[in-house]
Every structure is written in C-alpha cells, then in structure tokens.
Amino acid sequence: MKKKSSAKNGSGTEGKRVRIVHCIRSLPKGRVSTYGAIARAAGWAGAARQVVRVLRQVDGLPWHRVVGAGGAIKCPGESAAEQRFRLRMEGVTFRGMRVNMKLHEHKFPRR
C-alpha cells in the first residue's frame, strides 16, 4: 500500500514544513526562539522565511514565541504589540524593543 504517487515529492518541502510546526509547538511557555534557529532545528539551514510562511499559514502555534535574530520582533504593526504583550504575560523580559534572549532563548535538542 503506501503510495508514492508523486515522483519526487514526498520528502520535499512538505515534510520539512511539518517538522517546523512540530518544533514551534515544542516551544515551552516563557521561552522564545528565532526563525533561523527553528529552521535549523527542523533541518533546514537558512529557511527562516519558510518558518514565517508556516507561522502565517498554520494557526494554533505559539507564533508569539518566535522572534527575529537577536530577539527582535519583526512583525508588522499591531501583531508586534500583541506579541510583545503576550510574551510579557508569559514572564518574558524585554530589553528595550528586544526580547532578552540571554534568559529566554530556547535551546533545541541537537542542531
């Protein structure tokens, strides 16, 4: 059974996309991570943008726990305010406009 319908599909972008989702869901409360870090954890070095795509597409993810490099929030307009607000509510501390990665950056297992 199993069907390998598509010739070269399967473990293409879709499989990795699922992995990214899994990683983001794995973010515990009060912890944050960066796009690039998640991409790497999912086995996609340099796919920070794809992480973004997933965050926007898939809902039910702690999107507010995902920030840019250095803990900078890259969200547009109100989303940024909400993200900041939510993170703060989870006990995350900020340093100016950036998350204090020193204290809250989550460490993924391996890679």
Next chain:
DNA sequence: ACTGTGACACTGG
C-alpha cells in the same frame, strides 16, 4: 506542464 516575476513576521556584514 513549465517558466518568469514578485513578495517576505530573515540574516549577516
């Protein structure tokens, strides 16, 4: 079905 173009909640120098 294939190719071209544009856009993006990025990263690093």
Next chain:
DNA sequence: ACCAGTGCCACAG
C-alpha cells in the same frame, strides 16, 4: 541604521 544575499512559495501567462 542601511544594504545585499538568499530560499521557498504563490500567481500569472
């Protein structure tokens, strides 16, 4: 703070 490079995706012709 600004610029350039990069990877994958979505849409149109």
